[in-house]
Amino acid sequence: METPTKLPPSSPSSPTTGFSVPSAEKVDGFPRRSMRRARQRRSHSSSQFRYQSSQVELTPLPLLKDAPVAELHDLFCKKLQQCCVLFDFLDCVADLKGKEIKRAALNELVESVATSRGVLIEPLYPEAIKMISVNIFRTLPPSENPEFDPEEDEPALEASWPHLQLVYEFFLRFLESPDFQPSLAKRYVDQKFVLQLLELFDSEDPREREYLKTILHRVYGKLLGLRAYIRKQINNIFLRFIYETERFNGVAELLEILGSIINGFALPLKSEHKQFLVRVLIPLHTAKSLSIFHAQLAYCVVQFMEKDATVTEHIIRGLLRYWPKTCTQKEVMFLGEIEEILDVIEPSQFIRVQEPLFKQIAACISSPHFQVAERALYFWNNEYILSLIEENCQVILPLVFGTLYRVSKEHWNQTIISLIYNVLKTFMEMNSKLFDDLTASYKVEKQNSNIIEIKIYKKTTTTTK
């Protein structure tokens, strides 16, 4: 498995996990799991539509670009109000005319905010935020598939995306506009607004989460008064995810934002931030769906270390505490993260954790799952890690020697055996004296235990007669 050191490219719009399904069902009558699901898949409704009591007939307004300057703001405002009307997208032929008028209006608004200066005047702020709120804030519908597995299943896509996308685009342009004034916006983009925004990160639609990510990032950047609140609410979302529901679709996106937030933390780290690391980020490793956000999580963890090396011990001991016991796929991820951490570890910190760490690494090397063993043995290909091992050879070699020796004789997988020979060779070159001593004592020990085994064997066989 690769260990990306940068954030992964953020284009979730094209799910690559598409599965081809054999057309014939198997003889035993079991359709494949994914097939059963694929059949049920359809796009989502959102509960918002039902709150529109009576449908308003939309009439097209004059174009913004044709409007005289004096009437521009008034027209802009009218268009915003027009865009507050919601449409039923599950019925794809309902009110096509109205949908088209709204779409055109949204497009115009987006373009106007993005290109022309001086449009965003104070009275427009409440109208704009109202339009955005009405469109995007909704209770997310129940998942079509109760055991939705983000890795295997196709996400349910938001039916009203043709409008929703433009609303998000407008919001983004609004925030990014050079005319945008945080002092005016903060009256409308308040805590309640942000809380609702954060709840939307649970959307199954990756396109929506992508927009939300960028938008929240801008909000965090521009509205300083909301920063602490945003961090706290993200905390709550994560804690709920870890300890209560284990379900939240936007963990990866939130972590991505946090990655850059952590990057900007001032030194020395506040205790609030350290607490976040120890009580939220590290426990996030226990999640069942770790693979979906592991890259972003590992990035956050490494960011913390780069900020302040003294948190290293907390991190490593935390990871060791939550080390996966049965899930080898997660174990490989943990090993990847450990390597990322060791890549930037300070030698003085390394000494503090080397003992428990290399006990775990030794355990991984003797894993019967060859990917786990292989991932652990790859550490010896990393020059920086190798130099750390060399400096602390006296401590590390005795910890891993027995395992290496035994596994080199016993492992079923040839690749592992040859990797181990390389590692043993490296150690021999590092410190041949220590290596020979350990070999000798290992053999004596082995012989002793053999003798004991033989004794036990003899004892039992004599008693059975």
Next chain:
Amino acid sequence: MGTGTGGDDSLYPIAVLIDELRNEDVQLRLNSIKKLSTIALALGVERTRTELLPFLTDTIYDEDEVLLALAEQLGSFTVLVGGPEFVHCLLPPLESLATVEETVVRDKAVESLRKISQEHSPVDLEVHFVPLVKRLASGDWFTSRTSACGLFGVCYPRVSSTVKAEIRQHFRTLCSDDTPMVRRAASSKLGEFAKVLELDYVKSDIIPLFTALASDEQDSVRLLAVEAGVSIAALLPQEDLEDLVMPTLRQAAEDKSWRVRYMVADKFSELQKAVGPEITKNDLVPAFQNLLKDCEAEVRTAAANKVKGEVLPEDSRETIIMTHILPCVKELVSDTNQHVKSALASVIMGLSTILGKDNTVEHLLPLFLVQLKDEYPEVRLNIISNLDCVNEVIGIRQLSQSLLPAIVELAEDAKWRVRLAIIEYMPLLAGQLGVEFFDEKLNSLCMAWLIDHVYAIREAATCNLMKLVEKFGAEWAQNTIVPKVLGMANDSNYLHRMTTLFCINALSEVCGQEITTKHMLPVVLKMSTDQVANVRFNVARCLQKIGPVLDSSALQAEVKPVLEKLATDQDMDVKYFALEAISGMYLFNLPTYIFSETFSFSSILFFFFSFSLSP
């Protein structure tokens, strides 16, 4: 613990256990914690209090699994620390456990605390327990505050009025806590806390909290308040309900979050019971109609489960259902969501007892028929599985015309679980449809299942035959099914031949000695020469199974020689099962070589076990 030899060494295993509490291996620590009561018993109450408990309190930073076991153990430790007088010694370790991050550990610690709170004297409760609750309630991290929410209810009834006021104050504070986790915990304990409060305080304290939590900004808090609302409504006198709870509950039924509406639908029966028939009739019925028409299928499903409306006033129940509920039900029958229809199908038959014969025939029967033809097998199955309700009201004959195609289709469904489900209803259906109808229409289905390609279906089919014979009698069995079953003994597929044996296993007892000896036994004996070993060893097992039904002359003359021959079979398994049958049926007088072989085998087993048990 087998190593303890009593007397002087008796403390040695304890030392080992205590040592293991510090071991690096989690499994060993876990084992040791699970034997904590043994350790405490050996140490005596004095040393448990002064040495063991402080040690445990210090080592609280362990694996969650160990902590969970510890939290559970401490809940029943009262005797081991010297009885109720000293029970407060257990509070420090449990307090730390109640602040742990992992929810299961914390919940278990709270459970144990609740348990031992009852063992505190009123004085100890105020001196030791209540201060602990207060510390937890004002803890820094949310975990301790969530734990506190579960502890107010158990100490409130047994403390003085000043302390009561403090407890109420603490609970109030937690209901408006900053973190949603704590508000959720408070919301979920609100009903329980209300139950122990004096009625005046329920009105003055709990109602405002309930109203606030039910309009919380997070739907996860609001939905828990619904449940609390049910408990609170049950506590209040009828005349206060309208003012104090109904506005909030009405609002919850129309909440913008489907999760809250779902909760209302899900708790609807309890809600009706709590508010009584009058409010139900005037207020809840319209709300219920809306829930049945909700835009989210989840809500409709939950509501569909409650269409029977058990709590409606007797006199108007029928009219209300006919005029208000039935129109919605008619729409649900053709809902777009299969779960909605399936939920409805599982309760709709129950309506017939309420509506009586005429209404059932006129209004419900068409709906049953539509559901029997539904595209989803679950819907059809749910209708079929509840046929007995209708049978009582209008008799099943009304349905049989439509029933049959539905059953046949389910019986041949591509999913074996569906086939399995319909098999399980066969005895019930057979009983209600009668033997004639069964022979004519369903018998062939039951036989076809015997050669299904899924083992579970064949197995269920054999069991089904047994139940049918129990219903229709041995004579019927001899005429209809036994010949067919025995015919399969000559099938070219060995799986079918084995099915014959399995059927005989199931049928011999219900068919009785005569049929078994005359018809079944010869077939079984003949199969002992089958060329497939699996068939042969199943012959041995079958003979053992039907042995008790046979008389001793048949056993000695016919069964014994065959088993003895099988005991010399070249196949290991055949030999094994033959020997087992022989020893199981006490057909002794065995050749000596067999005897010695079984002896050595069991002696090896014996030594194997004794070896593996010693440490």
